[in-house]
Amino acid sequence: MDRQRKLEILADAAKYDASCASSGSKRRDSIGGKGIGSAGGAGICHSYAPDGRCISLLKILLTNVCLYDCHYCINRRSSDVRRARFSVEEAVALTLDFYKRNYIEGLFLSSGIVRSADYTMEQVVAVARTLREEHDFRGYIHLKTIPEASQELIEEAGKYADRISINVELPEQKSLDQLAPEKNLKRTQEAMGGIRERIVEGRAERRDRSQRNRPARRTPKIYANGQSTQMIIGADCSDDDTILRRADTLYSGYDLRRVYYSAFSPIPASSSVLPVKAPPLVREHRLYQADWLLRFYGFGVGELTPRQGEMAGKLELELDPKLAWALRHRDQFPVDLNRASREQLLRVPGLGVRTVDRLLGIRRFGRVRLDDLAKLRTSVKKCLPFIITADHHPARLGLDSDRLRQRFLPPPQQLEFDFSEATPVRTAAAQEVRHAAASALTGQV
Amino acid sequence: MKPVATFSEWRIEARRLLESGAPPESVFWEDGTTGQCELFNETTSPALPEISEAEGGSIFKVPKAFFDLAEVISCHRDARRWGLLYRILWRIARGGERHLLARSSDDDILMARSFSKEIGRDLHKMRAFVRFRKVGVCESSGREQFVAWFEPMHRIIRLNAPFFRKRFTGMDWSILTPDDSVHWDGQKLRFTDGVPKSSAPDADSLEELWKSYYRSIFNPARLKLKAMQAEMPVKYWKNLPEAELIHGLTRDASRREHEMIERRPLKPRSRPKNAYLDQILRESGE
Numbered sequence: 001m002d003r004q005r006k007l008e009i010l011a012d013a014a015k016y017d018a019s020c021a022s023s024g025s026k027r028r029d030s031i032g033g034k035g036i037g038s039a040g041g042a043g044i045c046h047s048y049a050p051d052g053r054c055i056s057l058l059k060i061l062l063t064n065v066c067l068y069d070c071h072y073c074i075n076r077r078s079s080d081v082r083r084a085r086f087s088v089e090e091a092v093a094l095t096l097d098f099y100k101r102n103y104i105e106g107l108f109l110s111s112g113i114v115r116s117a118d119y120t121m122e123q124v125v126a127v128a129r130t131l132r133e134e135h136d137f138r139g140y141i142h143l144k145t146i147p148e149a150s151q152e153l154i155e156e157a158g159k160y161a162d163r164i165s166i167n168v169e170l171p172e173q174k175s176l177d178q179l180a181p182e183k184n185l186k187r188t189q190e191a192m193g194g195i196r197e198r199i200v201e202g203r204a205e206r207r208d209r210s211q212r213n214r215p216a217r218r219t220p221k222i223y224a225n226g227q228s229t230q231m232i233i234g235a236d237c238s239d240d241d242t243i244l245r246r247a248d249t250l251y252s253g254y255d256l257r258r259v260y261y262s263a264f265s266p267i268p269a270s271s272s273v274l275p276v277k278a279p280p281l282v283r284e285h286r287l288y289q290a291d292w293l294l295r296f297y298g299f300g301v302g303e304l305t306p307r308q309g310e311m312a313g314k315l316e317l318e319l320d321p322k323l324a325w326a327l328r329h330r331d332q333f334p335v336d337l338n339r340a341s342r343e344q345l346l347r348v349p350g351l352g353v354r355t356v357d358r359l360l361g362i363r364r365f366g367r368v369r370l371d372d373l374a375k376l377r378t379s380v381k382k383c384l385p386f387i388i389t390a391d392h393h394p395a396r397l398g399l400d401s402d403r404l405r406q407r408f409l410p411p412p413q414q415l416e417f418d419f420s421e422a423t424p425v426r427t428a429a430a431q432e433v434r435h436a437a438a439s440a441l442t443g444q445v
Numbered sequence: 446m447k448p449v450a451t452f453s454e455w456r457i458e459a460r461r462l463l464e465s466g467a468p469p470e471s472v473f474w475e476d477g478t479t480g481q482c483e484l485f486n487e488t489t490s491p492a493l494p495e496i497s498e499a500e501g502g503s504i505f506k507v508p509k510a511f512f513d514l515a516e517v518i519s520c521h522r523d524a525r526r527w528g529l530l531y532r533i534l535w536r537i538a539r540g541g542e543r544h545l546l547a548r549s550s551d552d553d554i555l556m557a558r559s560f561s562k563e564i565g566r567d568l569h570k571m572r573a574f575v576r577f578r579k580v581g582v583c584e585s586s587g588r589e590q591f592v593a594w595f596e597p598m599h600r601i602i603r604l605n606a607p608f609f610r611k612r613f614t615g616m617d618w619s620i621l622t623p624d625d626s627v628h629w630d631g632q633k634l635r636f637t638d639g640v641p642k643s644s645a646p647d648a649d650s651l652e653e654l655w656k657s658y659y660r661s662i663f664n665p666a667r668l669k670l671k672a673m674q675a676e677m678p679v680k681y682w683k684n685l686p687e688a689e690l691i692h693g694l695t696r697d698a699s700r701r702e703h704e705m706i707e708r709r710p711l712k713p714r715s716r717p718k719n720a721y722l723d724q725i726l727r728e729s730g731e
Contacts, residue, residue, distance in 0.1 A: 004657050011661035029611035038612040044573050045676065047687055049663040050695045052672030059662060067722055069713055078714040094654075100591065100616060101577045103655050116721035136615075148725055182722065184729045265666040266702060272710040281667065358549040365548055372550040 001084060007094065009084040013064035013075050014110060016267070017167075018230055018260040020045070020056045022105035022140045025162045025225050026206060030138050036099060037106070037138030039162060044105055057108040057142060058098050062086055062123055066112030070169065070180035071271035072235045072264055075112045079269040088126045095131060099139055106140030106162075107131070117148035125153060128160035132223075141223070147184070147191035154191060158198035158224035163257070166191055167230040171246035175236035179273065192227065192254040199224045199255070226257035233287060234279025235264040241305045241313035244290055248301040251294065261287040286315040293322055296353055297346045318409050323349040326386055327408075330399050336388040337368045350382035382408070448477025449527050452519035459531050463505060469535045474527035478600070505538035510546055518560045520600045529556055567598045568605050574681050575609075575620060578649035583617055588631060590617040594645035594684060602627050606634050621645050652686040659687040665698035666705065 020043075027040030045054030063085035064075040074081055086094075095107045109127055113120050124143055131137040143161040145154055157164055166188050170176050173185045202222035209215070229250060231243055247259040263284035264274075293299040304321050305313050306328065316324045326333065326349045335344050337359060345356045355378050362372055367390035373380050385394050385404060398404065449455045454477075462472055515530045533553050536542045548554055577591035591613075597605075602620070606627045609620065619628045624639045673691075682688035716722060 004654055007654060008657050008661045011658050015662045015664050030614035031611055033614065035615045036613050038608075042569070044569070046573050047659065047685065048673040048677040049659065050670055050673050050691055050698065051664045051667040052669030052676075053662075053664070053667075054676065055659070055662060058658070067717065067719055069716075071713070077717065078711055080711060097651050098655065098658075100589065100613070101579070101649065101651060101655070102575050102593070102613075103658075115719075117725075139612075182725060184725075187729075265664065266705040267666075268705050268708070270705070270708065270710045272712050274710070278666070361547045361549055365544065375550040375555055 003090065003094070006084040006086055006090070007060070009082050010060045010062070010064060010086060013061045013081070013112075014059045014108070016074065016262065016265075017059065017108070017110065017144070018053075018262045019108070019142065019163075019165060019228055019258070020054050020059070021142075021163065021228065021258060022056045024257060025140060025223075026220065028138055028220070030136070033136045033138060035136035035138065036096075037136075039106070039138065039140045043140075046103055046105065056105050057140065058095055058104045058106070059108040060086070060091065060094075060110075062091060062109060062111040062120075062127065063114060064112050065114050067115075068113055068180070068182040070183065071273040072169070072179060072232050072267075074267045074269060076271070078271065081269055088123060088130060091127045092130045092135070095127075095139075096135060096137065099137075104139075106142070108142040108144075110144035111146075113146060117146040118150050118153060121146050121149035121153040121157070125156050125160065128157065132160045145191065145195070147188040149191075151194050154194055155198055158195060158202070159222055162223050162225050163228060164195050164198075164224055164226075165228045165230070166195075168246065168250070169230070169232055170236055171231060171238045171243045175238055179236060189250075189254065192229075192250070192256070195224070195227045196255050198222065199226065227254070228256055228258040228260065230260040230262055233261050233263045233284050235274060239305075239313035240283075240287060240290070240315045241301075243287060244294065244301050244304060247291060248294060259291060261291070280317060282317050283315070286317060286321060290315055290321045293325075297322070298343055299325070299347075319405075320349075322347070323382065323408060327405055330404075333386040333399055334388045334394050335386060337373075338363060338388075338390060348383050348386050350379040350386075446473070446475070448475040450477035452516050455515075455519060455527055455530065459534055462531065463534065463538055466539075469528065469532040472528070472531060474531065476524035476527060478522075506543065507534065507538050508543075508546065511537060514546070514557060514561055517564050517604070518557060520564050520604055521560045522599050523560065526560060529553060529560075533557060564599055564601060564604075567601050568608075570681065571595060571597050571601060571605055572608055574677075574685060576684065576686060577613075577618060578646040579651070580646055586617075586631070588615070588617045592619045592621065592646050594621050594642055596684065597622060597624075600624055603636065606636075610634055649686075656687050656690055660690055660694065663694050665694070665701040668695065668698040668702075670695060 022039070023041065023043035025039040027038075029038035030036050043056055045056045047055040049055060061075070063083070064081065065083045065085065066073075066075045066077055069076045069078055071078075073079075091107075091109065095104075098104045099106070107127070109124055111120050111124050128141050128143055131141065140163075141161045142163040142165065143157045145157055145164050145166050147166050154164070168185065168188055169180055169183060176183045176185060202220065202224050205221055231246065233243065243261070250256045250259055261284050263279050263281050265278050290299075290304045293304060294301060299322075303325060305311070305315055315321050319327070326347070332347070335348050337345065337348075342356060342360060345351055345359065346353065351359070355373075355376050358376055359368055359372070362368055369390045370380060370392050373383070373389070384392070385399055385407075387394065446458065449458055455474075511534065515534075518526050518530060533545060536553070537545050542548075545551065545554060549558070575593045575595050577593045580590050580592050582589050602622060602625050606620075606629075609618065609627070610629050613629065614631070617630050619626060621640050621644060623641070626637045626640060628635045628637065677685075677688075682691075
């Protein structure tokens with residue numbers, strides 16, 4: 001089988017992993033080295049596929065042969081896809097060839113499990129080791145780790161890779177038992193705990209150098225700087241609250257950088273154990289928004305979905321989770337933009353972190369007016385009922401009105417969800433700008 | 446006043462005008478950009494300006510952040526940038542608005558921020574969409590040689606060159622653009638004039654492999670063309686080898702998705718004999 005055919009099979013096998021991040025590393029470059037590569041600062045998306053997903057890393061499996069039988073996975077042993085395998089040298093050469101042409105930021109390597117977890121993990125680590133040690137490659141490496149692999153191998157992965165990930169796949173063990181019989185949530189979380197220690201160790205080393213006023217190494221002793229994971233949405237019957245609680249546990253207990261949510265989508269060789277119907281893609285988008293609220297907006301996990309009623313545990317699909325929360329907590333509004341704390345401002349629908357910080361800046365020199373919001377390209381229409389400004393009090397808009405919710409629902413014929421899960425916040429912001437542009441400001445004020 | 450083409454020229458003029466007390470509305474700035482954007486030459490660093498310690502006793506206090514912003518904005522192609530920068534400088538230095546930069550909803554600041562954002566985006570897109578093509582190996586040094594053609598929106602080559610130097614240190618490369626070109630030989634960056642596109646190589650044997658990757662990583666069950674175009678605008682497509690695939694992939698997506706859904710699901714296959722599998726399942730059961 002030639003290199004091109006192998007690449008087709010092994011890239012096809014890897015595309016269900018949503019992670020594409022290449023940011024968050026300590027800054028480094030290839031000055032003074034014998035090779036190429038730099039990382040740190042903002043990640044770069046070198047291309048975009050027509051599915052709206054960014055192409056930042058060469059995302060491949062080392063092999064798509066697999067012992068496990070996870071029913072949502074195209075590479076499970078029961079699948080009838082063609083199988084292929086890259087040698088360590090082939091994966092290394094391909095990464096370098098692509099990198100030199102500026103197609104990619106680096107490598108995201110994963111693998112089906114052959115023979116045993118340790119055997120597979122050794123191969124995966126060998127690719128990273130060869131890139132770093134033989135070729136002095138200083139670009140980005142993300143290694144998918146197998147939780148069953150030995151701690152020594154996971155540690156070695158952390159030595160070479162910027163990002164390590166283990167996918168929890170499903171939020172609870174009972175779902176795993178049903179759909180991924182070989183996977184064990186406890187074992188996964190234990191492995192994540194091991195990775196976290198490694199990352200802490202790497203950070204301590206870097207901190208130690210900077211405290212002793214030594215320059216940061218251009219090639220760190222330990223590359224590992226973060227771990228992430230992925231959950232599949234809609235393949236089991238877990239509700240959004242269950243998913244978000246698992247995410248929250250992972251963020252707080254295991255110091256994860258990111259939890260990715262991947263809506264289960266049809267695969268070429270589907271399993272009879274799975275639901276036929278794919279979940280709406282917008283559910284994935286709402287989970288990303290809720291995830292952002294947990295991490296950057298000070299929301300607690302229990303606040304994001306209603307506790308009771310028919311929507312208990314579920315995020316609304318029609319409204320973004322912050323707006324939905326505000327509509328359920330109208331007693332906390334209106335918020336006076338000229339007096340409220342940063343924490344309160346962050347809870348106002350339509351105000352992003354950036355806007356909140358700019359408003360605080362404007363407040364130092366004068367009173368915030370609606371005009372300021374419009375200039376900051378905020379969705380004035382969205383926040384209007386919830387705010388007080390120097391020239392606006394929402395009394396007449398009826399925060400108590402039953403019709404308030406109606407105002408925010410999109411007209412049915414325009415229900416078009418066109419979001420990129422890679423950059424949910426920005427897409428949502430763009431959406432809000434469009435809403436603002438469409439609304440006539442006068443008449444509402 | 447003679448036309449101003451570079452940040453350092455603007456700086457000299459602006460300082461002179463500021464000291465002579467010429468209000469912004471009395472000054473007409475002519476853009477003298479000819480294709481060169483002279484940035485980061487020796488005269489611009491250290492960044493803290495002479496303006497803050499002007500001779501003759503007049504001291505204008507201007508935050509460093511303003512000059513950082515001005516340096517970036519001077520790469521913009523909009524001819525209004527020089528006047529805008531002087532107006533902001535005047536307001537900060539002589540208008541009693543020392544904290545002007547923090548006033549995010551001020552019209553001048555909004556315009557400046559939008560210029561700087563456009564430059565930032567242009568820098569980022571160049572880092573993303575430059576495509577090197579291999580042209581050979583240097584006989585004397587043994588280093589691989591690559592050439593890229595790129596058409597940035599603004600005059601950002603000099604601003605962006607250090608990024609490429611740090612990333613592709615171990616290979617020789619040139620990036621050619623209509624305005625100017627930059628070359629790296631492992632020792633130092635060299636800048637030359639712009640060239641026509643025909644000067645750049647038109648193929649690389651790796652591009653077929655790259656296109657295979659692009660085709661395979663695409664998931665036809667999640668077609669989102671608009672999201673893709675928002676990040677990779679059509680204007681860049683002509684210099685991206687993979688862009689020629691977009692039309693076909695899009696056209697066939699729904700058929701391919703339909704075929705996936707129509708296919709009869711596969712039954713689970715029984716567990717193969719494998720000591721490792723036996724072991725982990727036993728452990729999970731305990």
